[in-house]
Amino acid sequence: MAKRRIAFYFMTIPALVLFFLFHTFPALQGIFYSFTNWNGYSDAFDFVGFKNFANIFKDENVIHSYGFTFKYALLMTILTNVISLLIAVGLNAKIKFKNFFRGVYFLPNILSVLIVGFIFNYLFANVFPVWGEKLGSELFSQNILGNQTWAWTGIVIVAVWQGIAFNTILYLAGLQTIPQDLYEASSLDGAGKLREFWSITFPLLASFFTINMVLAMKNGLMVFDQIVALTGGGPGRATQSIAYLIYTGGFQGGEFAYQSANAVIYFILIVAISVLQLKFLQKREMDL
Template identity: 55%
Template sequence: MSFFWMVLPALVLFLVFHTIPVLQGIFYSFTDSAGYGAWDFVGLSNYTALFSDERVLSAYLFTFQFALVATILVNGIALALAVGLNGRIRFRNALRGIYFVPNILAILVIGYVFNYLFSNSLPEIASALGIEALSTSILADPELAWVGVLALAVWQAVAFNVIIYLAGLQTVPAELYEAAALDGAGPWRRFRGVTLPMIAGFVVVNTVLSLKNFLQVFDHVVAMTNGGPGTATESISVLIYKGGFQGGEYGYQIANAVVFMAVIALFAVVQFRVMRNRGVSHA
């Protein structure tokens, strides 16, 4: 009985601040509520309208493309850094601390710093060097603005993934590397045949977490472009925020949020199962 009373406060807080708001949001997704004032039930019309809304479809396309590219880059860079930091190099512990710094900084703060770099510093440097292509801010270019957001997201996210990969590399027995070296395996062969299979579980964790986080990208976009130019870098989270809290589309965007939540959950489950099976088979 004492365990019940110990868990009860956490359960009440979870219900009050998570479950009840979620259920309330799902309820409002079937209404035409603007977030204030009177509202009426509209059934499934909000959900059906989502699939013919070009702005919503564009936001989904941008978000998925961004998340895929960012996940690949982050995990590739983080794994390369982790392997390097796990080797015998000078100042290894100091470098580990330096690489982790971006993870503890507020995204909005560093986002505004990156915004200044791409909008002012980089164009000035490019102009001085005669590089015409970079003499204007890429954040003002609908075709290139996403690159600036991507640079910020990758720089900030690599730090956490490096720590996870370093933890995984510590679990690989040194004897396996020695045996592979005696068999004549080079560095790349040892990485592919020993390191990667042994840390497959860590690769799965990092990939799933990265994809989930990048699908929910919000702060990076707000700080760098606020979804612009136009709607070129408008992610789903930014669209939901703008439309729901600033555009009087509360019920409609809540429906969008419900669909998005289901999509993220589905992606996470499928990705985890597929990559876990592959990791086990390779191991």
């Protein structure tokens, strides 16, 4: 027993030390610097208290980034879960080559976000405009990523296309837990497919729906890689997310302390939104 306990400590302590050094300690440093005016590269800095936090709420650039991020995250979360749920239900039906299609739908999840973004960047710039011209569409005959009004839709399309893969797999796993006897009984009672979905499938997938909604919203709020690969926050600042603003302002704009304060506020918001989602959706699970 003693040897087993020693072996346990040898396996866990190095992991805990590494986690603290490369995750917890930098996070604590960021919180510390958020109360200073440090620019990220000089040796001198002064404590400014809550000044950085107060200025965040007066910064139009920050407010615009929050607005874009929340709009993107909300739409991406809804579309990803609706489409992935429909795909999962379809794949769970008795169709040929079911396993093949499951593999195809999961493929986007194993690809790098940056690689996917660069591929779609090429498609938006060179392929889709050609199709738009042939269809006679003025909007789609141009690169929408260069359109200040519609650039955000291109980012949503890419994020939804890639996000569907993981959510579909989770919904498929949930569908395997539903007893087929329930569907047979409902069929004998004359229930249609739509009635079966709302009365059996969706209520029994409630816990999986909760997980997917929380994870999708969290990923949407932390959007960064898609912005880097597709628009770089442009055109202008139309698609500048909070994560991208924190990165560019903190590491390239000499606003390290200011953006550290922004990061602290955003961390609190993400945690609060996730907790509210869990409470609301778990309450819904019990009501179903």
